[in-house]
Amino acid sequence: MKKFSLPNGFLSAGLFCGIKQSKKKDLGIIYSEVPCSVAGVFTTNSVKAHCVIDNQSVIKSGNSIKAVIVNSGNANACTGEAGLDSLREIKKSLAELFSIDINSILTASTGIIGIPLPKEPVINSLTALHNQLSNNYKDFAEAILTTDLDIKFSEKQIGNKSKIIGVTKGSGMINPQMATTLTFIVTDLKIDSKELQNSLDIANAKSFNQITVDGDTSTNDMILVLANGASGEKVGKEISHEDFHAALTEINVDLAKQVVIDGEGATKIFEIQIKGSSTEEEARIMAKGVANSLLVKTAIFGNDPNWGRFLAAAGQYGQVDMEKARLKIFDTVLLDAGKVCEYDKPALSAQMKESKEIKVELIVGEKIQNLGLAWGCDLSYEYVRINAEYTT
Amino acid sequence: MKKFSLPNGFLSAGLFCGIKQSKKKDLGIIYSEVPCSVAGVFTTNSVKAHCVIDNQSVIKSGNSIKAVIVNSGNANACTGEAGLDSLREIKKSLAELFSIDINSILTASTGIIGIPLPKEPVINSLTALHNQLSNNYKDFAEAILTTDLDIKFSEKQIGNKSKIIGVTKGSGMINPQMATTLTFIVTDLKIDSKELQNSLDIANAKSFNQITVDGDTSTNDMILVLANGASGEKVGKEISHEDFHAALTEINVDLAKQVVIDGEGATKIFEIQIKGSSTEEEARIMAKGVANSLLVKTAIFGNDPNWGRFLAAAGQYGQVDMEKARLKIFDTVLLDAGKVCEYDKPALSAQMKESKEIKVELIVGEKIQNLGLAWGCDLSYEYVRINAEYTT
Numbered sequence: 120m121k122k123f124s125l126p127n128g129f130l131s132a133g134l135f136c137g138i139k140q141s142k143k144k145d146l147g148i149i150y151s152e153v154p155c156s157v158a159g160v161f162t163t164n165s166v167k168a169h170c171v172i173d174n175q176s177v178i179k180s181g182n183s184i185k186a187v188i189v190n191s192g193n194a195n196a197c198t199g200e201a202g203l204d205s206l207r208e209i210k211k212s213l214a215e216l217f218s219i220d221i222n223s224i225l226t227a228s229t230g231i232i233g234i235p236l237p238k239e240p241v242i243n244s245l246t247a248l249h250n251q252l253s254n255n256y257k258d259f260a261e262a263i264l265t266t267d268l269d270i271k272f273s274e275k276q277i278g279n280k281s282k283i284i285g286v287t288k289g290s291g292m293i294n295p296q297m298a299t300t301l302t303f304i305v306t307d308l309k310i311d312s313k314e315l316q317n318s319l320d321i322a323n324a325k326s327f328n329q330i331t332v333d334g335d336t337s338t339n340d341m342i343l344v345l346a347n348g349a350s351g352e353k354v355g356k357e358i359s360h361e362d363f364h365a366a367l368t369e370i371n372v373d374l375a376k377q378v379v380i381d382g383e384g385a386t387k388i389f390e391i392q393i394k395g396s397s398t399e400e401e402a403r404i405m406a407k408g409v410a411n412s413l414l415v416k417t418a419i420f421g422n423d424p425n426w427g428r429f430l431a432a433a434g435q436y437g438q439v440d441m442e443k444a445r446l447k448i449f450d451t452v453l454l455d456a457g458k459v460c461e462y463d464k465p466a467l468s469a470q471m472k473e474s475k476e477i478k479v480e481l482i483v484g485e486k487i488q489n490l491g492l493a494w495g496c497d498l499s500y501e502y503v504r505i506n507a508e509y510t511t
Numbered sequence: 512m513k514k515f516s517l518p519n520g521f522l523s524a525g526l527f528c529g530i531k532q533s534k535k536k537d538l539g540i541i542y543s544e545v546p547c548s549v550a551g552v553f554t555t556n557s558v559k560a561h562c563v564i565d566n567q568s569v570i571k572s573g574n575s576i577k578a579v580i581v582n583s584g585n586a587n588a589c590t591g592e593a594g595l596d597s598l599r600e601i602k603k604s605l606a607e608l609f610s611i612d613i614n615s616i617l618t619a620s621t622g623i624i625g626i627p628l629p630k631e632p633v634i635n636s637l638t639a640l641h642n643q644l645s646n647n648y649k650d651f652a653e654a655i656l657t658t659d660l661d662i663k664f665s666e667k668q669i670g671n672k673s674k675i676i677g678v679t680k681g682s683g684m685i686n687p688q689m690a691t692t693l694t695f696i697v698t699d700l701k702i703d704s705k706e707l708q709n710s711l712d713i714a715n716a717k718s719f720n721q722i723t724v725d726g727d728t729s730t731n732d733m734i735l736v737l738a739n740g741a742s743g744e745k746v747g748k749e750i751s752h753e754d755f756h757a758a759l760t761e762i763n764v765d766l767a768k769q770v771v772i773d774g775e776g777a778t779k780i781f782e783i784q785i786k787g788s789s790t791e792e793e794a795r796i797m798a799k800g801v802a803n804s805l806l807v808k809t810a811i812f813g814n815d816p817n818w819g820r821f822l823a824a825a826g827q828y829g830q831v832d833m834e835k836a837r838l839k840i841f842d843t844v845l846l847d848a849g850k851v852c853e854y855d856k857p858a859l860s861a862q863m864k865e866s867k868e869i870k871v872e873l874i875v876g877e878k879i880q881n882l883g884l885a886w887g888c889d890l891s892y893e894y895v896r897i898n899a900e901y902t903t
Contacts, residue, residue, distance in 0.1 A: 164823060165831050197819065197836075197849070199849055199850060333805040336827045413898070418899070423899070423900075427625050431727065431728070432727060434730065435556050435727070435728045439557050441591075444589075454589075457591055459625050500892050503809055506806060506809035508815075
């Protein structure tokens with residue numbers, strides 16, 4: 120599989136249109152030659168950017184999708200009528216230039232909050248964007264970044280002729296850059312929107328909803344999945360439902376972990392496995408809770424195998440049966456059946472110091488088939504520096 | 512009112528018994544000459560220290576209370592049978608020495624997690640503790656501290672002859688010190704346990720449940736209120752129910768804010784007022800959510816009037832009606848009816864820099880009689896340093 124090449128029937132482009140002061144790429148498009156089925160998940164924040172509200176309405180209407188236009192450097196959130204006008208005018212110009220239905224266009228924005236998105240630089244660059252369309256998605260992956268240190272993508276071959284490609288961005292929320300997670304996944308498989316949405320909802324619950332950099336939910340978060348069927352392979356026929364769902368979940372987890380690795384100020388990431396809750400959902404909530412704990416995040420930064428913090432953090436979010444409690448960092452057991460174990464603390468701390476990904480497993484009850492996974496990054500001085508710097 | 516003097520009928524003492532390596536006071540007692548009605552609120556963490564579980568059972572049994580014994584330096588949490596044995600033996604010795612019913616004794620512990628509380632130093636110091644009993648509570652207030660920089664207390668005269676005294680501790684959770692909030696409030700008013708509990712539940716919802724240093728809930732948190740009736744004044748007779756409840760709430764808020772001021776690494780605190788939610792509870796949840804946001808906490812540390820962060824944080828926890836949204840820092844309006852206002856940013860930042868307590872008001876909807884208050888402290892480099900330091 121050739122790297123950075125889109126699935127059949129998809130084209131993309133990315134360029135600098137004039138939003139970012141850094142003059143880095145800030146406008147990108149994904150275009151499909153054939154109409155796509157679509158699925159999306161969006162921020163749960165009650166303060167929603169215009170692009171989130173507009174996309175939800177487009178997807179709800181049942182239209183098939185031809186294009187997604189994305190800008191970085193401006194979130195177009197909390198911008199009232201002026202921001203909404205920009206969104207509408209950009210969609211209108213794009214529809215005319217590409218000769219597509221305005222209701223087949225989705226939009227996404229990320230960057231500074233509270234300043235209406237200037238429509239002129241975007242509209243003036245649409246022709247250039249159209250001319251640059253190609254099967255390579257690297258420029259697009261660059262164009263959606265804000266404070267990210269690198270592009271983030273995940274590719275997976277499926278069936279004989281199909282693939283799934285995902286790109287994402289995000290490394291925390293810096294205001295005024297208000298960097299947030301935007302994820303775009305495209306496949307040339309044929310799958311209807313309803314099944315696509317179901318599969319995405321489950322995959323998202325196990326991936327993006329299980330990562331945390333700082334626990335803050337943005338106004339612009341979204342994941343969009345487009346399927347154009349251009350490979351001729353169909354989910355439910357050449358590709359089983361299970362195989363597709365497994366592949367979509369894998370892509371989501373891979374992308375989600377890349378966001379954590381690039382977390383603001385992060386020096387390393389950690390994976391929390393909670394096993395034994397009464398339900399899988401409770402295990403996931405507990406794992407996410409532990410990953411969000413400042414005490415856990417600072418312990419990881421300090422390479423401190425501080426089992427009490429993990430246990431106390433888990434207990435805030437669900438039931439811990441102390442008779443069954445067992446905690447492991449890498450392969451070292453620190454607590455077993457609720458009893459403190461002897462272990463070589465300096466050696467374990469040294470192992471943590473050398474590792475870029477710390478693995479923590481906590482058994483909290485009997486039903487160990489119920490597994491919850493979450494990923495977090497450590498909390499460093501650099502995080503405080505980045506986010507405390509005065510914005511002017 | 513003489514400072515540090517307990518209400519009628521109460522005595523206390525505090526000393527170093529041998530738990531803390533620092534040799535600071537680590538054992539304290541509150542004793543009442545007459546039996547007390549009692550109310551308590553406890554950590555909601557499913558991982559609970561022995562003292563929490565034991566106190567809940569004593570209070571549930573309906574026994575009146577004569578003494579509360581408290582140690583600092585060891586949380587006696589996650590310590591299994593050995594820790595439970597220590598608790599029982601300490602209570603047994605105390606009951607014998609003071610000639611009181613073992614079921615009239617409450618206990619509290621705070622400090623390192625995972626190491627059984629050594630019973631000998633405590634039991635060996637009970638006679639000294641008994642000999643030191645006095646009407647002054649300063650030694651007791653010192654004996655309950657862990658990483659706190661100073662004692663925390665609140666006093667209120669009520670009626671002609673009665674008063675309410677509260678002491679608290681806590682400045683974050685440092686493991687192995689696992690410092691947590693413990694609060695003890697005593698009054699010589701007469702009030703039955705049921706009314707006392709109701710009043711405490713409401714006061715707690717508006718005070719300790721609305722503060723945050725790092726968002727982590729400990730295994731040992733508790734507030735205990737004892738009322739011995741020794742002043743001869745009765746709630747519902749000489750003192751109205753409303754007056755008592757207002758006084759108890761005021762004491763709780765005062766103590767809770769002292770914990771935030773002493774938050775680990777804190778350079779200043781901030782008060783979040785949310786107005787206009789559909790219910791008062793939603794307003795409180797939103798206010799607490801904003802106070803907990805790392806982006807808000809780092810903005811406060813950086814003296815950055817970063818209104819987008821406040822708004823986005825609030826929107827995660829409840830409904831923000833953008834048409835009505837209005838945000839004020841001190842007296843400067845930054846957003847009004849959803850529109851960004853002109854303001855002198857450097858001047859406001861300078862005002863924030865000079866202030867020890869930042870006031871933020873956010874209107875999120877129509878029902879502005881619904882007010883939610885919460886208090887947080889900023890997130891500084893020092894917080895990261897304190898919590899990332901290796902424990903050995």
